[in-house]
Amino acid sequence: MLVERDRDLTVYYDQQRADSLWATFFEALPGGKRGIKLGPSVKIAALELRGETPVEVFHRSSNLRGSIRKNVTISPLLAVSVSGQRISGSGYIGAWEREAPIPEAMEFSMGRPNYFFREKPVPGTESPHDRVIYMGFPHSSWGHFITEGLARCWYALENPDIPVVWCGKSFKPWHREVLEIIGLANPEIILNQPTFFKEVIFPYPGLSIGDYCIPEYLGILGSFPQSDMIEGKKVFLSRSGVVDGGDEVLSVGGDSRLDAIATAHGFEVIRPQELSVREQLHELSSAEHVLSIEGSALHTPILLSGTPKTRFWALARHRGGAGIYDHIKTSKGLKYETLNMLNGKTRGFREKIDFNVDLFEELMISTKGFTQNLEFAESHRLDPSTPQTSFENQIVNCQVRSSGHRAREIRAHVGALEGDRNAVLTNLATTL
Known part of the structure; x- marks a missing residue:
């Protein structure tokens, strides 16, 4: 373990993982003590394995920017879980300017690339469109679509005549409803084979899970009008009926007990997957209080215009990517608190949620359903990770070769x- 210190932070380099170098940043306290962790651990790529950063960069503002690449070939994303002894990721992407991989085509989360780059350019059929906007992968899950899948949409919304390129084939009705809500009506290209474009615009994402969220981007994305608040309305966003990658909730009692407790204390139990997107947005913005276990349903407010008056209460689930909740809270100006109702330490995002249902019920009784005596909730507050990085930092360190x-x-x-x-x-x- 190598340690470097300067005035502001301490960096721990972890050399125990095979073929990898990881840096973890902590606040440096007086006397050489280590403070809080500053964001996720970052994988450091060897210089010879990194890509070349773009020369032609444009700025909408100091925070929203992008690159322009000429003579680009884009290959459809091979979206598949890659997990083994030495490699792991979410599939393989291919985007090249002539022969050189394009780092800004990558999607990042929690300080690391989500995919591997394909090794070599593949011949591409020439597109009839000379100039297009790269959108990336649309994602099949709700939370990942409205965060990562839409992250580049800001440029397309302001340039509706330029075609957009999606590296994914599966669009469900709710995908289409979201695109309609935000007003994305550009001509659309869904890649099904390697394709050559004379010019591709790569908007830098306005949001990266666990890494950053740009307020200006949320101002462009959030377009659905808020409903009038209904005094006393309380909504519990239930996970009952949701099976999501093995973390389908509670070790004792299950979601049905949570639903019953919430109902007994004046909450209307809603299962978001059973509602249209517009209905979900109405329920959220018209409620005085919204309560939910951390998950995709708590990403939904980013589609609302302005700053909702609703007060959000999140029950901690795991810390992987948890920074996104605080980043959205800060960028959107939400009244949002995270409470820890877990037994012991938080676990990984693929593990069962070890939730203390009895403690949850005690808190509901003490606060009369989160309407009084809120000081009882204070001791259970959990502050997510708040530091943010930038897309520029990510692409500078992006590994495009192996x-x-x-x-x-x-x-x-x-x-x-x-x-x-x-x-x-x-x-x-x-x-x-």
């Missing part, structure tokens, strides 16, 4: 996904 056994593993996996038997056999033979 070497050695990792490169061979990636080539073999991509070959298997695309039915290239020769690529699988050749690369597995040198990996095993």
Whole structure:
């Protein structure tokens, strides 16, 4: 473990992980003591594996900017979970300016890239559109779509005549409803094969999970009118019926007990997945109090115009990417508190939620359903991670190449996904 200190922070370099170098930043306190952790750990890529940052950069403002690339080939995203002893990610992307990988095509969260870059450019069919806007991957889950999937939409909303390029095929009715709500009506290209474009605009995302959220971006995205608040209305956003990657909630009693407790204390139980997007936004903005376990439903307020008067109460679930809630709270000006009702330490985002239902019920009784004696909630407050970084910092450090056994593993996996038997056999033979 290497440690470097300067006046403002301490950096711990973790060299225990194979083929990786990770930096974790902490506040430096007097006497050489370590303070709070400043954001997520960041994977440091070797210089020779990084991409070249763009030369042609445009600025809408000091916070919203993007790049322009010429002679670009974009390959459809291979969206698949990649998890093994040495590699993990959410699939493979391909975007090249001539022969060079384009770092700003990457999507990041919690201080690291979400995907691997494909190794080599592939021949692309030339598009009839000379100039397009890169939108990235739309995502199939609600929370990831309205955060990461829409993160580049600000430029398209202000330039409705320029076609947008999506690197994903599956658009559900609620995807379309969201795009209609925010007013995105650009001509649309959904990639199904590698495609060559003479010019591609890469808007830098206005939001990155766990990393940052730009208030100006939320001001552009949030367009749905708020409903008049109904005095005394309280809404509980239930996770009952939701099965999400194995974290389908409570170890004892289940969601049905939470629903019953909330109902007994004056909350209307709502299952967001059963409502249209417009109905969800109406329920949120018309309520005086909204209570929910942390999750996608608490990303939804970013679609509302202005600053909602609603008071939001979040029940902590896990700390992976938890910074996004505080980033949205700050950027949107929300009245938003996170409460810790968990047994022991917070767990990983794929684990069961070890929730203390009895403690939750005690708090509901003490506060009369979050309407009085709120000092009882104070001792359970949990402040999410607040530091923010920037997309520029991410692309400077973005790994676009791999070497050695990792490169061979990636080539073999991509070959298997695309039915290239020769690529699988050749690369597995040198990996095993």
